[in-house]
Amino acid sequence: MILIKCPYCGERDQSEFANGGEAHVVRPKNPENLSDKDWGEYVFFRNNPKGIFYERWVHSHGCKKWFNVVRNTSTDQILKVYKVNEKRPDLTDFENTLKSPSGEPIVGSGNFAVKK
């Protein structure tokens, strides 16, 4: 269970929050003008990278406020928390943080407890 720093309430356990998927996916202003494909992209497609990810969280068992988080999905490290109306931080701000817990598996899955 990770710790998340709600920008309104402070550090709380993960269990107080709900994840809202990828951040910065803006609802199109004029849906009618979009092609079926472009609208479908907005409705159905989201990124799911291993590594740095911009995502939305809501303090659902607290202040109920939505905010954005930059998280390394392979280590669960939270690199930045910012409000919805704040500027999206650059990827270059987070260099050298892409170290997964134990490097990549050497043999098969789950074998990552050993370093060569």
Add this chain to the structure above:
Amino acid sequence: MSAINNECSYISKNKISFSFDGKTFYAYEGDTIASALLRNNIRLVGRSFKYHRPRGIYTCGIEEPNALVQIISEHNEPNTRATIKRVYDGMEITSQNRWPSLRYDFGAINNILSPIFSAGFYYKTFMGPKGFWKNLYEPLIRRSAGLGKPPKNFRSKSTHQYHNTDVVIIGAGLSGLAAAKKFINTKYKVLLIEQDSYFGGILKNSNKVKTINGLTPQEWISETEELILNSKNITTLKNTLVTTYNFTNHLIALEDKFAGKKIDLNKSELTLHKIRTSNTIITNGHIERFISFRNNDLPGVMLASSFEKYIHRYGVVPEKEPVIFTNNSSSLSLLKKLVSLGCKPKAYVDSRKKDNIETEIKKILKDNDISFFSDAEIEGCDGNKKIETITIRQGKSFTKLKSSMLCVSGGYNPDIHLFTQSKGLVKWDKNILSFKPDTPFQKTITLGSTSGNYNFKKLCDEINEKLSILKTKKVSLDINLNVPNKFSIKELWETKKKSNSNWSKSFIDLHNDVTIKDLKQAITEGFDRIEHLKRYTTNSMGTDQGKISSINSLAIVSKMLKKEISEVGTTTYRPPYAPLSFAAIAGRSTYEFYDPERKTSIHSWHLKNNAVFEDVGQWKRPWYFKASENETMHQAVQRESKMLRESAGILDGSTLGKIEIKGRDALEFMNLMYTNAFSKMRPMTSRYAMMLGEDGMIKDDGIICKISDQHFIATTTSSGAPKVLADMEEYLQTEWPHLQVYLNSITEQFSTFNISGPKTREIMMKVFPNIDFSNDAFPFMTFKNFDYKETKIRIMRASFTGELGYEIYIPPKFGLELWEEIFSCGKEYNLIPYGTETMHLLRAEKGYIVIGQETDGTVTPIDLNYNWMIGKNKKDFIGKRSLSRPDTSREDRKQLVGLLPINKKDIIEEGQHIVELNELPKKITNPIKYLGHVSSGYHSPNLNHSIGLAMIRGGKNLFGQKFFVTVTGKTKNIPVEIVNPVFIDPENKRLTS
């Protein structure tokens, strides 16, 4: 052949008694079950998991694979480790996995049949025939395999406690205490956690350390403990085991509040500590490992350091004349202790070459005339339910000795379990022949033997150096030893077998009865990856998680695969470190505290009037009301439905979600959230509305009351209310933050009654004589506010039954009073209460849909033919664009239709398929064309035949056509006609007049 008592300061002199398998034995206060049994010369304590082989006490701690018992006096707690559970006066214990008794176990036949129970046995054997698994194999296996019996009753027995600290020290042994000492009176908040009820670890469990800073180990422990207890910044927890090490330095530890005491049913026995810390120091030491040889599971085989621990920690010498078998230098302290007690080991067998064995060992053996075998190993041992003879191999010669105990030491493994749980990396160390912590992933520090440092002289420097990143005090440790300071070990994992028989086995996992032969077989069959091998053989998958054997199996496998151990790797360590009960995790979240029940203000009245309840979300809603004791649900629903359309009925609708929407931009917001257009809607009118997802599918429905452009009240489905409110909040905060709108859940601020039926107007006039209920003054889909007694009420003209109806909103405080008033006024009109089932039947007669019944997340308003609800002229609303996607505008989508049975006696069942065949083939070989499904099916008492609502492909164009509906358990289908899904009052005369 018998145990003797030894002076020991950790065990009280108070004698107590307990029972094991019905017989009474004595113990001293402070004893564990295992130490007490050994004191009484009981060595056979259980039967093994698969082969039902006799098993004894193998270790003296959490790592125990064999001695699991059932505590009868603690609501049947099964699989308790005898080596850590303390006895108390009157405790009742039984052995497990044996029938009819521990000595004569019928299941032991499995051992003779063992050639067929090899690795992968279940996967290969129980392949068929069909039905045999469920009816024959599984019940049989469940009865003969496994461990204790489950507890009889579940009860909540733990509380949870939260900690936020700077430093957690796991384990208060030598390194843990020394580390804690560094934090005394510093600015750090420290939590020191010890699994035992005493501090000291190796200092109290052995005599390996002679003196520290000139004090005896005991004096040093007392002095240090006092300093720690007097330090305000350090909290200590004893009898507490850290089971889990999660991300962000989150630890879970379980405290046994009743260690050594009879449990008090009025108190919680366990505390689950949830700890968040900045730094974690792991000092939980090491675990001794065994060596595999022939019959290395016989009662009487015990790890050498455990034998030592029984002497020092529990004051019992399990056997005066054991044989010692070692491959390393650490067994010297045991030898010394035994000799000092006047006990003479039968033999000392060391696999190391004579030149590599410490001179001190050789001198003691010579001085005391103890048989010494160097460069030798135990070939195996034999005996009936206990060790009788031990065979030693030295070169080509064999020596048979008579002894009843064998102390084995195969070396030490740093206890890396928690370190790897925290995602730290481990690495193979050739000097200690084990994995040790390498790179931590979190702020984790390992000290002492946990870090692979077996050199006591270097401990002080290690602690001072590794903790230098924190501002702590310097400690000094001047340690004198009883064992050689330099740890020396020779690689030895298994010994060679002389003879072969079915009974003789070399175990690699004692708990799950995995033999070395099983490992070989699995590799031959191609399971050469360690994770696969583990699952195929179940090696180290027992409740002990292979604590004394998993490294051995890695080594043996690496030899078979001709690879380095570091190449083979370890399997993944996952929490928990040791088994913990589900009740401990549940804490107080049990029964009604786990999932609260929500009740309306009328609940007591429902109970008095024989309501049968249905759970809707967390709400308790009346399902139907029993008019008499013998009335069935069907009869009740038919009666309620008929009575309502003849006179009137009233439903407690308080559970419906209600959300208040207020603010400058409320109108714009509502236009975006719902499909309907609210701009031209007059104030104080209401409208049935729908909410979609961005994919165009129906999410929720309800009635929207417009008070003004700046103030709306939306009702939602009973279970959908929290989600609808959360969705509204999400859009307001993330997509339209410029809209000035405020949302508030007002579900519980009102009791809501839905009263409907032809006699409703008369009843309402009688209850509220001052209100004009005429059709002109109070038309359909309008609402008004009134003063009523000392409160205010809102009445809306709406209906979900298709009859004339009103909804009354009143503060819950006055709800029950008004409800009873309505009943006293309604008596002369035969007013009846009705439940949700009747509501569903009546709305189906009228062709109204229910969210989650007609809709299932794949239905658009167009599919329901509710095009009139879509504000086509609105520029945008959620899901609008999706309604013109190629998939949502397909002609052959499943669409809502009504079903009428052609033979009026046929019953249309909910959930059945709609097909073109009047009869299904006996054996279905080709797929049958599927047209749709019955979403609602009822017997209508008002039409006197069955009716159905269905979702059928291209249904809108099929009105008047004949299809068939399948029937449960039959091949003959029911012929039905597709009709308009409104069976009663299609002109809405009843609603609007």
